[in-house]
Each structure stands twice: as C-alpha cells, then as structure tokens.
Amino acid sequence: MKKLLPYLAALLFSWLWVPSLLAQQKTISGKVTDNKGNPIPNATVTVEKTNRGTMTDAAGQFSLEVPENSNLVISYTGFRNQVIPAAKLASGSQVTLVEDVAKLDEVVVTGLATSLKRRNLANAVVSISSNELNGVAPAQTFDAALNGKIPGAYINANTGAPGGGLSVKLRGVTSVYGNTQPLYVVDGVFVDNTATSAGINTVTGAASTGATSTQDNPSSRIADIRAEDIENVEILKGASAAAIYGSKAAGGVIIITTKRGKQGRTRVNISQDLGVISARKLLGVRKFDADKAASLSSDPATSEALRQQFIAAEAAGKIYDYEKEVYGNKGFARNTTLSLNGGSEKTGFFFSASQKAEDGIVKRTGYRNTSLRLNLDHKLTDNIKIGIATNYINSSADRSLTGNDNAGVTLGIALSSTPGFAELHPDENGKYPNNTFAASNPLQTVALMRNNESVNRFLTGLTLDATLQKSDRSTTRFIGRGGFDFYQLETNALFPAELQFQTVNKGTSMQGNTQNLNTNFILSLVNQFRAGEQLNLTTSAGITQEKGDYNNLLNVATQVITDQSNVSQAGALSATQFRTKFQNSGFFIQEEALIRDGITVTGGVRFDQSSNNGDASKYYAYPKAGLSVNLTRLNVIKQGVVEDFKLRAAYGQANNTPAYGSKFTSMVVSNIQGYPGSLVNIQRGNPDIKPEKQTELETGFDIAFLGGKLGLSATYYNKKIYDFLMLAGLPASSGFSTQWTNAGDLQNQGVEIGINAKPVSNRKVNWNTSVNFWLNRSKVTKLTVPSTPLGSFGYVLGTYQIEEGKSATQLVGLNGQGVGVLGDAEPDFQMNSYNEVTFFNKLSLRFLLHWKKGGENVNLTSMQNDFGGTSADYDDVTNDKGLPDGVYRIMQVGSTAEVFVKDASYFRVREIALYYNFGTIPSIKFVKGLRVGASLNNYITITNYKAYDPEVSNFGTGFSSGIDVLPYPASKRATFHISIDF
Structure with a gap:
C-alpha cells in the first residue's frame, strides 16, 4: 500500500488541478447538417482535447464559447467526426457531416462504465x-x-x-x-x-x-x-x-x-x-392407392381391411391432406x-x-x-x-x-x-x-x-x-x-x-x-x-x-x-x-x-x-x-x-x-x-x-x-x-x-x-x-x-x-x-x-x-414419416437396391445412422x-x-x-x-x- 501512495497522491492532484490561466474566449455558432442539407439534432460539439461542449438543437443549431486558436470536434452517430479550427467558423456557419460507412467514429462500449471509438478499439464488436x-x-x-x-x-x-x-x-x-x-x-x-x-x-x-x-x-x-x-x-x-x-x-x-x-x-x-x-x-404427404394402403400392414386380414378402407374413402371423395389441414x-x-x-x-x-x-x-x-x-x-x-x-x-x-x-x-x-x-x-x-x-x-x-x-x-x-x-x-x-x-x-x-x-x-x-x-x-x-x-x-x-x-x-x-x-x-x-x-x-x-x-x-x-x-x-x-x-x-x-x-x-x-x-x-x-x-x-x-x-x-x-x-x-x-x-x-x-x-x-x-x-x-x-x-x-x-x-x-x-x-x-x-x-x-x-x-x-x-x-x-422428422409410411417420397426409387426409398431407409436402422x-x-x-x-x-x-x-x-x-x-x-x-x-x-x-x- 505504501508503494501506491505516491501514485494515488499524484492521481488525486491531477483530478483536482485547475488551470489558473484561460485563453481568450470567443462565441461560435452554426448549423450542422447531413450531405443532403437536412439538419442533425443532438449532434455533439466539443472543444478538442477538453471537456467543454454542447449539443445541437432540433434545427441543428449550436452556440458555444471557445478559446481562440482551438479546434471544434463535431460528431453524431452514423457520421464521421469533423474537426474544424474555430478561427475558420464565422457565426451562422454550416457544417456538413459525411456518413461514416466504415464506422470509424462509432462509439463502442469497452467496460461497465466506459466507451471508445471503433477506430481505437482492440476488440471486434458487432x-x-x-x-x-x-x-x-x-x-x-x-x-x-x-x-x-x-x-x-x-x-x-x-x-x-x-x-x-x-x-x-x-x-x-x-x-x-x-x-x-x-x-x-x-x-x-x-x-x-x-x-x-x-x-x-x-x-x-x-x-x-x-x-x-x-x-x-x-x-x-x-x-x-x-x-x-x-x-x-x-x-x-x-x-x-x-x-x-x-x-x-x-x-x-x-x-x-x-x-x-x-x-x-x-x-x-x-x-x-x-x-x-x-x-x-410443407413436406407433402404420400399419394396412396389400394395396394399402397394394403402394404401398411403385414397381417393379411388387416392388409385387406386397409385396402377396402382406401377404396371406400376414394369412392366417397374423402382422401385428405392432413398435414395441410393442420399446418397449412x-x-x-x-x-x-x-x-x-x-x-x-x-x-x-x-x-x-x-x-x-x-x-x-x-x-x-x-x-x-x-x-x-x-x-x-x-x-x-x-x-x-x-x-x-x-x-x-x-x-x-x-x-x-x-x-x-x-x-x-x-x-x-x-x-x-x-x-x-x-x-x-x-x-x-x-x-x-x-x-x-x-x-x-x-x-x-x-x-x-x-x-x-x-x-x-x-x-x-x-x-x-x-x-x-x-x-x-x-x-x-x-x-x-x-x-x-x-x-x-x-x-x-x-x-x-x-x-x-x-x-x-x-x-x-x-x-x-x-x-x-x-x-x-x-x-x-x-x-x-x-x-x-x-x-x-x-x-x-x-x-x-x-x-x-x-x-x-x-x-x-x-x-x-x-x-x-x-x-x-x-x-x-x-x-x-x-x-x-x-x-x-x-x-x-x-x-x-x-x-x-x-x-x-x-x-x-x-x-x-x-x-x-x-x-x-x-x-x-x-x-x-x-x-x-x-x-x-x-x-x-x-x-x-x-x-x-x-x-x-x-x-x-x-x-x-x-x-x-x-x-x-x-x-x-x-x-x-x-x-x-x-x-x-x-x-x-x-x-x-x-x-x-x-x-x-x-x-x-x-x-x-x-x-x-x-x-x-x-x-x-x-x-x-x-x-x-x-x-x-x-x-x-x-x-x-x-x-x-x-x-x-x-x-x-x-x-x-x-x-x-x-x-x-x-x-x-x-x-x-x-x-x-x-x-x-x-x-x-x-x-x-x-x-x-x-x-x-x-x-x-x-x-x-x-x-x-x-x-x-x-x-x-x-x-x-x-x-x-x-x-x-x-x-x-x-x-x-x-x-x-x-x-x-x-x-x-x-x-x-x-x-x-x-x-x-x-x-x-423424415425417419418418423418413413416409419409411419407417409413420407411424400416413400415410393420413389433412387437407391441402388431398387426398393422404395422409404423401405430402404427403414432397413438402415440398426446398421447405420448416416441416413x-x-x-x-x-x-x-x-x-x-x-x-x-x-x-x-x-x-x-x-x-x-x-x-x-x-x-x-x-x-x-x-x-x-x-x-x-x-x-x-x-x-x-x-x-x-x-x-x-x-x-x-x-x-x-x-x-x-x-x-x-x-
């Protein structure tokens, strides 16, 4: 702690130090606009390397008392900062800001209470x-x-x-x-x-x-x-x-x-x-016919019942797309x-x-x-x-x-x-x-x-x-x-x-x-x-x-x-x-x-x-x-x-x-x-x-x-x-x-x-x-x-x-x-x-x-539809076995998970x-x-x-x-x- 005392004392002195002499002051006023001439409200206008500053009003206007021979820094989010010598600004001057495409002057959070311009940032921040x-x-x-x-x-x-x-x-x-x-x-x-x-x-x-x-x-x-x-x-x-x-x-x-x-x-x-x-x-549904309906079961009696159920539904015009009814x-x-x-x-x-x-x-x-x-x-x-x-x-x-x-x-x-x-x-x-x-x-x-x-x-x-x-x-x-x-x-x-x-x-x-x-x-x-x-x-x-x-x-x-x-x-x-x-x-x-x-x-x-x-x-x-x-x-x-x-x-x-x-x-x-x-x-x-x-x-x-x-x-x-x-x-x-x-x-x-x-x-x-x-x-x-x-x-x-x-x-x-x-x-x-x-x-x-x-x-999702026999591509044949794709994919279960x-x-x-x-x-x-x-x-x-x-x-x-x-x-x-x- 003793080693830190000189540093702390110097830091405290620097915080409390106030210059005894101030340069001669002058008042600068102006208007801040974009490159289309639109006023920019709430733009920040500060004296470079000091804490003096103001903000533009709703019409883009500002007025600030500044030391002679100083520079003004004008900034606004999304635009590049402008640094202008105060001596070059007459009352009522117009300052045009240019869009900051590269976001160099964007202010980014660097701590719980601090921020920094992106041009000086050590991290990649989005x-x-x-x-x-x-x-x-x-x-x-x-x-x-x-x-x-x-x-x-x-x-x-x-x-x-x-x-x-x-x-x-x-x-x-x-x-x-x-x-x-x-x-x-x-x-x-x-x-x-x-x-x-x-x-x-x-x-x-x-x-x-x-x-x-x-x-x-x-x-x-x-x-x-x-x-x-x-x-x-x-x-x-x-x-x-x-x-x-x-x-x-x-x-x-x-x-x-x-x-x-x-x-x-x-x-x-x-x-x-x-x-x-x-x-x-939507994934689509399988297009059934009587034979495909019968194939949903390997039991002969159940298979025949399914065949008759499909024939009756088709005759009554009751073939539905339930996926579309639920999700469509x-x-x-x-x-x-x-x-x-x-x-x-x-x-x-x-x-x-x-x-x-x-x-x-x-x-x-x-x-x-x-x-x-x-x-x-x-x-x-x-x-x-x-x-x-x-x-x-x-x-x-x-x-x-x-x-x-x-x-x-x-x-x-x-x-x-x-x-x-x-x-x-x-x-x-x-x-x-x-x-x-x-x-x-x-x-x-x-x-x-x-x-x-x-x-x-x-x-x-x-x-x-x-x-x-x-x-x-x-x-x-x-x-x-x-x-x-x-x-x-x-x-x-x-x-x-x-x-x-x-x-x-x-x-x-x-x-x-x-x-x-x-x-x-x-x-x-x-x-x-x-x-x-x-x-x-x-x-x-x-x-x-x-x-x-x-x-x-x-x-x-x-x-x-x-x-x-x-x-x-x-x-x-x-x-x-x-x-x-x-x-x-x-x-x-x-x-x-x-x-x-x-x-x-x-x-x-x-x-x-x-x-x-x-x-x-x-x-x-x-x-x-x-x-x-x-x-x-x-x-x-x-x-x-x-x-x-x-x-x-x-x-x-x-x-x-x-x-x-x-x-x-x-x-x-x-x-x-x-x-x-x-x-x-x-x-x-x-x-x-x-x-x-x-x-x-x-x-x-x-x-x-x-x-x-x-x-x-x-x-x-x-x-x-x-x-x-x-x-x-x-x-x-x-x-x-x-x-x-x-x-x-x-x-x-x-x-x-x-x-x-x-x-x-x-x-x-x-x-x-x-x-x-x-x-x-x-x-x-x-x-x-x-x-x-x-x-x-x-x-x-x-x-x-x-x-x-x-x-x-x-x-x-x-x-x-x-x-x-x-x-x-x-x-x-x-x-x-x-x-x-x-x-x-x-x-x-x-x-x-x-x-x-x-x-x-x-x-x-595809596996569940295959097991249920309802995949839209169930009956396609694109595999080298010549089997319906749905059948082929089911056959892979227990031997490979690549499908x-x-x-x-x-x-x-x-x-x-x-x-x-x-x-x-x-x-x-x-x-x-x-x-x-x-x-x-x-x-x-x-x-x-x-x-x-x-x-x-x-x-x-x-x-x-x-x-x-x-x-x-x-x-x-x-x-x-x-x-x-x-």
Missing part, C-alpha cells in the same frame, strides 16, 4: 442499429430479429411455435452442461432468459426426467423484449470484451440500449403493420405502435405503447405482446444527470403440442403415421373419431387441447451520472447503474378427457406458476485525465452485484372433471417445485490509455465470487488486456487511398459458474405407507466444484479505404475453456449414480471477416452494403471422464459425443462397421450481407441475405422490403412525415434439407442443438407497413 434490427422485415420476437445478423453466432430456433425460443451461441461451444447463452443487458439491467417448461412431458413422455423437460419447446424470456423500442444492440463476443461483466458473461454479452428522448419539440409517431403468416414449407393455415398479424419523443435542455423523454397480435399456422395458436415503455432523462444540475428506463410487458402464447414424443400424441408424431384415407373429422354431433393409425387424432387435439404461456413482466433500469470534479484536463464521474427484472409466468395446459389419448388419465390439467426476480447494480468511478498533448487516460473502478430468485411451481392433475380446468377439480394431483437462488459479486479496475490518438492500451481485472461455486467465499481473478495501433493516426502510413489502418490484439478471461445446487447432495421426497419423508438423492454433490474458466486471445486489423467508403475488418480468435462441467457416472459401489464434475478442457478457434462499403453515392442512388464471413472450429483437448453419447438418441440414430481430440460438436453413430463420426453440427462457414439501396432519397430497397454452408442435423445425420446447409433471403418516404405533406401541415412499405420475412430459402426447416433445435437452448423431431413448422410472413410522424 453493432446492430435499430434500422437493421427492425427496419427491414420485422420478426415476431426480438431474438428472432437477431437471426442472421451477428457474425460469429450460430443461431437455431427451438421451435416455430408462436412466442419464440432460440438458441444463440457466440464463437462456438462455451459449455457442455453449463450455460451456453449470452448475457442480455437492457439499459444496464441483467435480464433473465430462462426457458421454463410447461410440464408437457407428463403427457408426451418425451424424456425420463418427470414433469419437466427441455423437449417441451419452452420459449426464451428474452423474446418478451420489443425490438421496436431498441435504439442499438452491441454484441461482445469474446472473453476479452465480456470479461468485465462477470460470471454470467461466459457466453458473450448482448448489450441493448433502448430509445431515449431527444431535445426539441415532441415528436409523435404512429406505425401500423398488417401481415399474413404461413408455413415456410394462414395467420393474420398486426402490430400497432404509438411513440412520443421529446425534451427540453434538461429533460428528455421517450414513451411507447404497442401491441402485437399474431395467429399461428395451427388453429387456436398465436402470440400477443402488449408493451408500455417510459424512459426519462433529467439533468438535475450541470454535473448530475439521472435516467430511468421502465418497461411493462404482458404476453400470451398459445403453442400447441409438437416435438419429440414417446406416447404418439403430438401433432407431428400422430400425422407421421396417419394416411390421408383415414377419417379424422368430427361427425354431425361434433364428436371426433379415434385415429386407428396413431395414439391421437391430431384434428381433435388441435380443437380441444390448450397449451398457453402468459407473462407479466416489469423491467426498470436506473442510471446516475454525477461529475465529481472537472477541469480542462481532468474529469471524475460517479456512474451508478442497476435495476430489476421481475416477471410472473403462468403456464396452462389442458387435455380434456374427450381426447383419444386421455383414456387412462381421464383428462389432464397442468398449471404452472413461476416468479423470477433478478436485481443488479454497478457502481463505478471513472476518471478521464489528459496527461499531455499526446496522452489521455481513462481509469475506472467499481463494484457489481447480481442476485437471482427463481421459483417454479407446477401442479399436474389427472382424472379432471369434464368441463373443468382447475387442478382442484380432479381425482389425483401431484406437485413439483423448483427453486434457485444465486448471488454473484465482484469488483473491477480498468485502465485505458490513448497515446497520440493512435495507440490504445487497455488493462483490467475483475474479481468474482458466486454462491454457486464450491467455495462461495472465494474470489477468482479474471484479467483482460488490449492493444490497438492505428498506423495512419501515427503517420506510419500516410493517408490517401488507405484512410485508416489499425492493428489490434486483445486477451481476456471469463468464467461460467456451476449449476445451481451442484455442490450439494439433495434430498428427494419419499412416501412409505402414507408416511412422508426424505431420501438421499442418487446424484452426489461435489463440494469442490469450480467454475468453468475461459481464456481468449483475439487479433486482427481494420482498414478504411477511399475516404471511408470502404472498410475491411478481419479477426482471428483462440478461445480455451478449462474445467468444463459435466454430469459424470459413478461406480455403483458409491451408492450414487452421477456427480457434477469439472471434466476437461476444450478449444474454439475461428475467423471473422467483415466488409462495409458504399459502392454508389450520388444524387439519384445511394447504396450501403455489408458482407460478413465467419467460421469456428472446436476441439476437446482434455477429458477426465469416460466418453459417452449425449444430447440425442444414441448411436442408432446419431448423437453428440464429447471425446478427447475430437470436435466438441461432432455427431457420431453407427456407420455399418461400428461407431464412427457422421458429421458435425458446426457449420463449415457462414456469410451474410445487409444492403440498403435508396433512390432519389425517397424509395428504399433493403434486404438481408444469409448463407450457412455445412453443419449437420440429426433429422428424425439420419443430414447436411443442414441453406441460402436464405431472410428479409427483403421496399419502403417509400413521402416526407412532409404540404396539404396536411400537422403530418411531419409519412412512410409506407411492404416486406417479406423468411420467404426464400434454398436448401436440400428434407424437413420443415434446417434451423431447428428440438432439445432446447443448451449444448445439443440441431436435433429435429417433427417440430412446429417454421413460418414466413408478408407484411404491409405504414408509419406517420406528427
């Missing part, structure tokens, strides 16, 4: 603007709106059911049994993204884990957030960028900033979207939004009220989201600013019954074995016949069952920014951020006794109630110190804390009284409760040095502890460091064709805490002759369990050409995960079956390349484009437990297997000669391209392209839209702007993958994505848009 997120062809939910837009991400839909549910992995596999999803931060609030099961496994028997299962296709809670309210999204993919956010950031961080009030008159916007939703693709419906979608945005010099506000309502492609399914948001910012004094962001969300999703199933009751499984000549429609009294080909009648299931998920959610974020000290050389600020995320989730699933598959249970009602409260705060001190003409220092330090309290109660009632849904109106009732609590605490310090406006050096360390660790009191240290060298700013490379050239490297560590309760041996309930008690669980706790540790080194370069009209970025990363978590088997002699353990290490290496360009720019046409390429390769470098299949259905059908020296996402299975590698879920590479072409500053064509090359799924592990490559036009901006309407003075448009979402997909969609993850958001078992089919949408400004 930014998605509101226009890219929601301004082309809006998706149903926020997580779906991210799909295809994040270089370095692998995103799969768990299901196409209304209400969302996506699996997002950034830069490969970060955990096997731990959390694989990124941390979502909305206005400083750490948002919960738990997927809560509705207990449908009770009916489907999809897994052996009782009432809950990842195969219940629950939605992810990040889907609640409205994309329309978001101003910007930043994705911190690597440990070097995310390390400062602590243990919940091992999978990366997605920072969401919602819209804020802007100075000027109150601006009112009303927007309305109207659309039609349909299935992206058109859904109507509407989305209405009202927003108000305005403020004075001291106070800004943003308010929005919106409702989205969409029908699903299955009858009696759909999604509704109602949201109210109020964001307020107020300047108490010149040195103290406060902000609050509040959001109330009410959502409801009817998700039907789809996916994996061991009881034959889900829609897809029942349809897979039901031929078109079966009669499933109700009679004149509304009574549905039993389906003699399956355990359920899918038309009856759609008409009578209910599977609803409803949410009431409150999000509140608070910010306090207080300037404690300020001089021309130094500024010290206290920044406090925090808030809470509370939601109540109710799941309501009802299967009345009339359903064919309720013969035994006589009606089943499942009602779940989940309450979740997450709170967090970040308290930081930040000092910005100009040590000299060539050195600027930013020092930050602070403390953080996150708490979570999750309480899920699920009641399952059977023998439910007819026309009743209350679980109390039943003959039998069972209840399960799952509760988790955690507290993560940490403190950090970070130093950023900007040398000669060309070299940026960053170093920091975070100390973390978690109640989930084996030793809850122990702090683990996670350092980070970064270096960027801008060769053009340092005049190593003269500006010309190459305007900006930056080399960068960054290193960081992060961690992922063990699963809740893994250090304890829990107790399970016992009931012997009516006497309740507790028994020791067969899963043993591990008091020595440690967090997974992640280290990452990334290097790269960024180049801007041709006056910033062309930008190139390239990144290589090497991410290593140590002590990854697994459930390991134990010898029977231990008295236990499994135990959580730190089982080994794995590695991810990858490349990310991005190009931003403005190929055309003139008075008639402006074209902005971006192209990104990325790939990842993983490898298990150490494994201390036996290698076993996991995450699917074993070697017979294809499965994942963690194996030392092999890819962490390899798919293995029978190959005709034993067990071998059949594929890999990780794509060979991915590419995307976002484009916006504007004609005469009025008509705008926007589109997003996405190409995924390689990456296999375990496609059991199930299939390439899931695709090329997709994710979004395409045409918008026209009318601007002001002279005849209607109170209308300040009018825009109309039409868009298509997921309408065009080119793929050889034979199932509903190559983006699928039947087993939820965890490690084992890409498992395809007759999910709710993916949708496409066509939408008309109108937006009016007042």
Whole structure:
C-alpha cells in the first residue's frame, strides 16, 4: 500500500488541478447538417482535447464559447467526426457531416462504465442499429430479429411455435452442461432468459426426467423484449470484451440500449403493420392407392381391411391432406405502435405503447405482446444527470403440442403415421373419431387441447451520472447503474378427457406458476485525465452485484372433471417445485490509455465470487488486456487511398459458474405407507466444484479505404475453456449414480471477416452494403471422464459425443462397421450481407441475405414419416437396391445412422422490403412525415434439407442443438407497413 501512495497522491492532484490561466474566449455558432442539407439534432460539439461542449438543437443549431486558436470536434452517430479550427467558423456557419460507412467514429462500449471509438478499439464488436434490427422485415420476437445478423453466432430456433425460443451461441461451444447463452443487458439491467417448461412431458413422455423437460419447446424470456423500442444492440463476443461483466458473461454479452428522448419539440409517431403468416414449407404427404394402403400392414386380414378402407374413402371423395389441414393455415398479424419523443435542455423523454397480435399456422395458436415503455432523462444540475428506463410487458402464447414424443400424441408424431384415407373429422354431433393409425387424432387435439404461456413482466433500469470534479484536463464521474427484472409466468395446459389419448388419465390439467426476480447494480468511478498533448487516460473502478430468485411451481392433475380446468377439480394431483437462488459479486479496475490518438492500451481485472461455486467465499481473478495501433493516426502510413489502418490484439478471461445446487447432495421426497419423508438423492454433490474458466486471445486489423467508403475488418480468435462441467457416472459401489464434475478442457478457434462499403453515392442512388464471413472450429483437448453419447438418441440414430481430440460438436453413430463420426453440427462457414439501396432519397430497397454452408442435423422428422409410411417420397426409387426409398431407409436402422445425420446447409433471403418516404405533406401541415412499405420475412430459402426447416433445435437452448423431431413448422410472413410522424 505504501508503494501506491505516491501514485494515488499524484492521481488525486491531477483530478483536482485547475488551470489558473484561460485563453481568450470567443462565441461560435452554426448549423450542422447531413450531405443532403437536412439538419442533425443532438449532434455533439466539443472543444478538442477538453471537456467543454454542447449539443445541437432540433434545427441543428449550436452556440458555444471557445478559446481562440482551438479546434471544434463535431460528431453524431452514423457520421464521421469533423474537426474544424474555430478561427475558420464565422457565426451562422454550416457544417456538413459525411456518413461514416466504415464506422470509424462509432462509439463502442469497452467496460461497465466506459466507451471508445471503433477506430481505437482492440476488440471486434458487432453493432446492430435499430434500422437493421427492425427496419427491414420485422420478426415476431426480438431474438428472432437477431437471426442472421451477428457474425460469429450460430443461431437455431427451438421451435416455430408462436412466442419464440432460440438458441444463440457466440464463437462456438462455451459449455457442455453449463450455460451456453449470452448475457442480455437492457439499459444496464441483467435480464433473465430462462426457458421454463410447461410440464408437457407428463403427457408426451418425451424424456425420463418427470414433469419437466427441455423437449417441451419452452420459449426464451428474452423474446418478451420489443425490438421496436431498441435504439442499438452491441454484441461482445469474446472473453476479452465480456470479461468485465462477470460470471454470467461466459457466453458473450448482448448489450441493448433502448430509445431515449431527444431535445426539441415532441415528436409523435404512429406505425401500423398488417401481415399474413404461413408455413415456410410443407413436406407433402404420400399419394396412396389400394395396394399402397394394403402394404401398411403385414397381417393379411388387416392388409385387406386397409385396402377396402382406401377404396371406400376414394369412392366417397374423402382422401385428405392432413398435414395441410393442420399446418397449412394462414395467420393474420398486426402490430400497432404509438411513440412520443421529446425534451427540453434538461429533460428528455421517450414513451411507447404497442401491441402485437399474431395467429399461428395451427388453429387456436398465436402470440400477443402488449408493451408500455417510459424512459426519462433529467439533468438535475450541470454535473448530475439521472435516467430511468421502465418497461411493462404482458404476453400470451398459445403453442400447441409438437416435438419429440414417446406416447404418439403430438401433432407431428400422430400425422407421421396417419394416411390421408383415414377419417379424422368430427361427425354431425361434433364428436371426433379415434385415429386407428396413431395414439391421437391430431384434428381433435388441435380443437380441444390448450397449451398457453402468459407473462407479466416489469423491467426498470436506473442510471446516475454525477461529475465529481472537472477541469480542462481532468474529469471524475460517479456512474451508478442497476435495476430489476421481475416477471410472473403462468403456464396452462389442458387435455380434456374427450381426447383419444386421455383414456387412462381421464383428462389432464397442468398449471404452472413461476416468479423470477433478478436485481443488479454497478457502481463505478471513472476518471478521464489528459496527461499531455499526446496522452489521455481513462481509469475506472467499481463494484457489481447480481442476485437471482427463481421459483417454479407446477401442479399436474389427472382424472379432471369434464368441463373443468382447475387442478382442484380432479381425482389425483401431484406437485413439483423448483427453486434457485444465486448471488454473484465482484469488483473491477480498468485502465485505458490513448497515446497520440493512435495507440490504445487497455488493462483490467475483475474479481468474482458466486454462491454457486464450491467455495462461495472465494474470489477468482479474471484479467483482460488490449492493444490497438492505428498506423495512419501515427503517420506510419500516410493517408490517401488507405484512410485508416489499425492493428489490434486483445486477451481476456471469463468464467461460467456451476449449476445451481451442484455442490450439494439433495434430498428427494419419499412416501412409505402414507408416511412422508426424505431420501438421499442418487446424484452426489461435489463440494469442490469450480467454475468453468475461459481464456481468449483475439487479433486482427481494420482498414478504411477511399475516404471511408470502404472498410475491411478481419479477426482471428483462440478461445480455451478449462474445467468444463459435466454430469459424470459413478461406480455403483458409491451408492450414487452421477456427480457434477469439472471434466476437461476444450478449444474454439475461428475467423471473422467483415466488409462495409458504399459502392454508389450520388444524387439519384445511394447504396450501403455489408458482407460478413465467419467460421469456428472446436476441439476437446482434455477429458477426465469416460466418453459417452449425449444430447440425442444414441448411436442408432446419431448423437453428440464429447471425446478427447475430437470436435466438441461432432455427431457420431453407427456407420455399418461400428461407431464412427457422421458429421458435425458446426457449420463449415457462414456469410451474410445487409444492403440498403435508396433512390432519389425517397424509395428504399433493403434486404438481408444469409448463407450457412455445412453443419449437420440429426433429422428424425423424415425417419418418423418413413416409419409411419407417409413420407411424400416413400415410393420413389433412387437407391441402388431398387426398393422404395422409404423401405430402404427403414432397413438402415440398426446398421447405420448416416441416413439420419443430414447436411443442414441453406441460402436464405431472410428479409427483403421496399419502403417509400413521402416526407412532409404540404396539404396536411400537422403530418411531419409519412412512410409506407411492404416486406417479406423468411420467404426464400434454398436448401436440400428434407424437413420443415434446417434451423431447428428440438432439445432446447443448451449444448445439443440441431436435433429435429417433427417440430412446429417454421413460418414466413408478408407484411404491409405504414408509419406517420406528427
């Protein structure tokens, strides 16, 4: 400590030092516009190398007192900074900003309380603007709106059911049994993204884990957030960028900033979207004749009965396409939004009220989201600013019954074995016949069952920014951020006794109630110190804390009284409760040095502890460091064709805490002759369990050409995960079956390349484009437990297997000669391209392209249809045995799984839209702007993958994505848009 005293004293002196002499002052005024002459409100005007500044008003005007012989820096998001000598500006001068295509001057988050221009950044950080997120062809939910837009991400839909549910992995596999999803931060609030099961496994028997299962296709809670309210999204993919956010950031961080009030008159916007939703693709059904109908059974008597059943149905004109009846419906979608945005010099506000309502492609399914948001910012004094962001969300999703199933009751499984000549429609009294080909009648299931998920959610974020000290050389600020995320989730699933598959249970009602409260705060001190003409220092330090309290109660009632849904109106009732609590605490310090406006050096360390660790009191240290060298700013490379050239490297560590309760041996309930008690669980706790540790080194370069009209970025990363978590088997002699353990290490290496360009720019046409390429390769470098299949259905059908020296996402299975590698879920590479072409500053064509090359799924959708004898290509003959393809594929079961592990490559036009901006309407003075448009979402997909969609993850958001078992089919949408400004 004594050694630090001189440094601390010098630093304190520098904070408090105020120059005694001030240069002679003059007042400068002017107007800031874009290259089309439109005023730019809220542009920042500062005196270079000082903290003096102001912002432009609604008309783009500014006025500022500045020292003579100084320079003014004028900046605004999306435009390049202008540095102009004050002496050259006369009162009333007009300053024109040029669009920043290469995003050199974009400000990017570098810590919990600091930010940096992209031209000086040591990390590769992705930014998605509101226009890219929601301004082309809006998706149903926020997580779906991210799909295809994040270089370095692998995103799969768990299901196409209304209400969302996506699996997002950034830069490969970060955990096997731990959390694989990124941390979502909305206005400083750490948002919960738990997927809560509705207990449908009770009916489907999809897994052996009782009432809950990842195969219940629950939605992810990040889907609640409205994309329309978001101003910007930043994705911190690597440990070097995310390390400062602590243990919940091992999978990366997605920072969401919602819209804020802007100075000027109150601006009112009303927007309305109207659309039609349909299935992206139907598989088709087998075309039967009498002989094919007879072939569905090998029993002679049954075969003849099937022949006669088909003949009678054909004569009566009752041959049906049940897939089309169930999944071929058109859904109507509407989305209405009202927003108000305005403020004075001291106070800004943003308010929005919106409702989205969409029908699903299955009858009696759909999604509704109602949201109210109020964001307020107020300047108490010149040195103290406060902000609050509040959001109330009410959502409801009817998700039907789809996916994996061991009881034959889900829609897809029942349809897979039901031929078109079966009669499933109700009679004149509304009574549905039993389906003699399956355990359920899918038309009856759609008409009578209910599977609803409803949410009431409150999000509140608070910010306090207080300037404690300020001089021309130094500024010290206290920044406090925090808030809470509370939601109540109710799941309501009802299967009345009339359903064919309720013969035994006589009606089943499942009602779940989940309450979740997450709170967090970040308290930081930040000092910005100009040590000299060539050195600027930013020092930050602070403390953080996150708490979570999750309480899920699920009641399952059977023998439910007819026309009743209350679980109390039943003959039998069972209840399960799952509760988790955690507290993560940490403190950090970070130093950023900007040398000669060309070299940026960053170093920091975070100390973390978690109640989930084996030793809850122990702090683990996670350092980070970064270096960027801008060769053009340092005049190593003269500006010309190459305007900006930056080399960068960054290193960081992060961690992922063990699963809740893994250090304890829990107790399970016992009931012997009516006497309740507790028994020791067969899963043993591990008091020595440690967090997974992640280290990452990334290097790269960024180049801007041709006056910033062309930008190139390239990144290589090497991410290593140590002590990854697994459930390991134990010898029977231990008295236990499994135990959580730190089982080994794995590695991810990858490349990310991005190009931003403005190929055309003139008075008639402006074209902005971006192209990104990325790939990842993983490898298990150490494994201390036996290698076993996991995450699917074993070697017979294809499965994942963690194996030392092999890819962490390899798919293995029978190959005709034993067990071998059949594929890999990780794509060979991915590419995307976002484009916006504007004609005469009025008509705008926007589109997003996405190409995924390689990456296999375990496609059991086709297998189920083959086994049921209903595949559309069942009778095709393309194999060398001369057999019907359906018969040939069935014959492979038990000898090879190669027919199930299939390439899931695709090329997709994710979004395409045409918008026209009318601007002001002279005849209607109170209308300040009018825009109309039409868009298509997921309408065009080119793929050889034979199932509903190559983006699928039947087993939820965890490690084992890409498992395809007759999910709710993916949708496409066509939408008309109108937006009016007042």
